Amino acid sequence: MSPAEKPAPAPAPKSRLSRELVLSAALALVDSEGLEALTMRRLGQELGRDPMSLYRYAENRAALLDGVSELVLNELEIVPDDPDWQAQLRRIAHCLRELALRHPNVVPLLVTRPLSTPLGLRPLGTLRPLEQILALLIDAGFGPADALHVYRAYYGYLYGHILNELQEFIVDPEENEALLRLGLHRLPPKEFPRLRALAPVLADYDGMSELDEGITILLTGLAARLSPTA
Amino acid sequence: MSPAEKPAPAPAPKSRLSRELVLSAALALVDSEGLEALTMRRLGQELGRDPMSLYRYAENRAALLDGVSELVLNELEIVPDDPDWQAQLRRIAHCLRELALRHPNVVPLLVTRPLSTPLGLRPLGTLRPLEQILALLIDAGFGPADALHVYRAYYGYLYGHILNELQEFIVDPEENEALLRLGLHRLPPKEFPRLRALAPVLADYDGMSELDEGITILLTGLAARLSPTA
DNA sequence: GGGACTTATCTACAATGTAGACTGTAGGCG
DNA sequence: CGCCTACAGTCTACATTGTAGATAAGTCCC
Numbered sequence: 001m002s003p004a005e006k007p008a009p010a011p012a013p014k015s016r017l018s019r020e021l022v023l024s025a026a027l028a029l030v031d032s033e034g035l036e037a038l039t040m041r042r043l044g045q046e047l048g049r050d051p052m053s054l055y056r057y058a059e060n061r062a063a064l065l066d067g068v069s070e071l072v073l074n075e076l077e078i079v080p081d082d083p084d085w086q087a088q089l090r091r092i093a094h095c096l097r098e099l100a101l102r103h104p105n106v107v108p109l110l111v112t113r114p115l116s117t118p119l120g121l122r123p124l125g126t127l128r129p130l131e132q133i134l135a136l137l138i139d140a141g142f143g144p145a146d147a148l149h150v151y152r153a154y155y156g157y158l159y160g161h162i163l164n165e166l167q168e169f170i171v172d173p174e175e176n177e178a179l180l181r182l183g184l185h186r187l188p189p190k191e192f193p194r195l196r197a198l199a200p201v202l203a204d205y206d207g208m209s210e211l212d213e214g215i216t217i218l219l220t221g222l223a224a225r226l227s228p229t230a
Numbered sequence: 231m232s233p234a235e236k237p238a239p240a241p242a243p244k245s246r247l248s249r250e251l252v253l254s255a256a257l258a259l260v261d262s263e264g265l266e267a268l269t270m271r272r273l274g275q276e277l278g279r280d281p282m283s284l285y286r287y288a289e290n291r292a293a294l295l296d297g298v299s300e301l302v303l304n305e306l307e308i309v310p311d312d313p314d315w316q317a318q319l320r321r322i323a324h325c326l327r328e329l330a331l332r333h334p335n336v337v338p339l340l341v342t343r344p345l346s347t348p349l350g351l352r353p354l355g356t357l358r359p360l361e362q363i364l365a366l367l368i369d370a371g372f373g374p375a376d377a378l379h380v381y382r383a384y385y386g387y388l389y390g391h392i393l394n395e396l397q398e399f400i401v402d403p404e405e406n407e408a409l410l411r412l413g414l415h416r417l418p419p420k421e422f423p424r425l426r427a428l429a430p431v432l433a434d435y436d437g438m439s440e441l442d443e444g445i446t447i448l449l450t451g452l453a454a455r456l457s458p459t460a
Numbered sequence: 461g462g463g464a465c466t467t468a469t470c471t472a473c474a475a476t477g478t479a480g481a482c483t484g485t486a487g488g489c490g
Numbered sequence: 491c492g493c494c495t496a497c498a499g500t501c502t503a504c505a506t507t508g509t510a511g512a513t514a515a516g517t518c519c520c
């Protein structure tokens with residue numbers, strides 16, 4: 001690809017800037033160095049441009065963050081006319097999970113930004129999954145209102161699971177267990193007996209199957225309560 | 231220095247500072263003006279003290295944020311020896327939900343901060359709910375590992391629901407519906423037909439009962455899969 | 461009083477987001 | 491060609507932020 005990848009600033013691939021370029025550079029930066037590394041100056045330097053030029057492509061830093069989370073969400077593929085809605089929802093769930101594991105630093109954005117933007121004003125890319133899942137459910141025979149309920153329960157659980165898993169993940173995958181033990185060891189034994197005892201179990205967390213089981217429970221429960229009138 | 235009091239802020243209730251004082255002032259500030267209003271300088275002024283004095287009670291701004299979320303989580307009451315574990319979990323869920331509605335601006339902290347702190351190193355107050363719920367489940371007859379599974383599914387869903395509800399809530403409770411319609415109206419009709427059609431349903435969201443149903447489904451599902459060996 | 465703490469303040473600095481004026485360059489139109 | 495307008499990118503400047511480090515102000519025990 002490019003002739004030189006250096007740890008120091010990428011000099012200047014002097015082509016015209018574009019929103020996509022800016023956003024994907026931003027994403028790359030967040031992925032590799034975390035959210036707080038994404039400053040205007042730093043991103044500018046990464047692109048070999050003046051920081052101020054970024055404002056051509058995102059009104060704010062906040063808008064830039066929105067752009068990044070939109071970009072990530074676009075990686076999520078949904079097939080809205082799958083006849084087997086349960087299977088499709090399951091697939092989406094795993095897809096989103098993997099996406100979150102691929103971009104852990106973006107997850108805070110995904111869950112936080114919508115809290116500061118009323119639903120109608122969000123970036124379109126952010127709303128697309130909602131629309132598509134609604135389509136999926138309605139096509140499967142649910143009434144619109146029921147579809148919304150299913151969506152909420154489903155997506156709620158999904159996001160919750162991702163947060164859970166990322167919380168327990170975090171650290172260097174190797175020393176995971178050691179560090180965990182160490183950390184737990186710090187807890188006062190009288191107050192946290194069960195948690196401390198669970199160290200070994202905590203250490204090997206199979207997020208994938210845990211998610212799958214949860215989804216199964218939810219879906220069968222939901223399907224029993226509100227069955228599509230197909 | 232003349233004893234000039236500034237017009238707006240609370241002047242100076244000149245007593246000795248304390249961690250509790252600082253944290254609750256911080257919480258009050260966040261509640262009333264949002265997260266980004268919580269700067270060291272502003273909090274100092276709110277307490278009538280020099281901003282630097284705060285560092286006596288919290289190492290960082292980050293630590294301060296941790297303190298705030300710990301403070302909020304302490305409002306959560308758990309009765310770890312309730313024999314009816316399902317009822318207790320349900321109660322906790324509603325309690326946490328109301329707490330989130332009472333402190334919506336803190337929710338980003340609750341879900342985000344743990345992502346940047348390995349489990350073992352979190353503020354104790356943050357881990358207490360985990361320990362107590364584990365106690366509840368184990369006392370109810372679950373094996374420790376199963377208890378952990380139940381906890382994860384339960385807490386995951388719970389957090390997810392709260393995020394969901396807060397996203398749709400947000401705006402001024404009054405013009406909620408109007409604003410919502412307006413926002414949705416902006417969406418391209420071809421791409422977002424179902425979402426647009428759902429405007430009225432979206433407008434009256436009964437988070438409380440929605441949460442309750444979800445919890446029911448999850449708990450019965452979980453109980454069926456892993457029953458306590460009582 | 462006189463030390464030995466703790467608590468609070470002052471000063472100073474580097475880093476951030478961003479407004480506003482400025483410069484260049486590319487095209488359209490006579 | 492020469493001029494004009496539009497836009498991409500840059501420069502400078504400023505207010506705000508978190509926080510290190512030195513300094514003062516209490517506070518308590520002998």
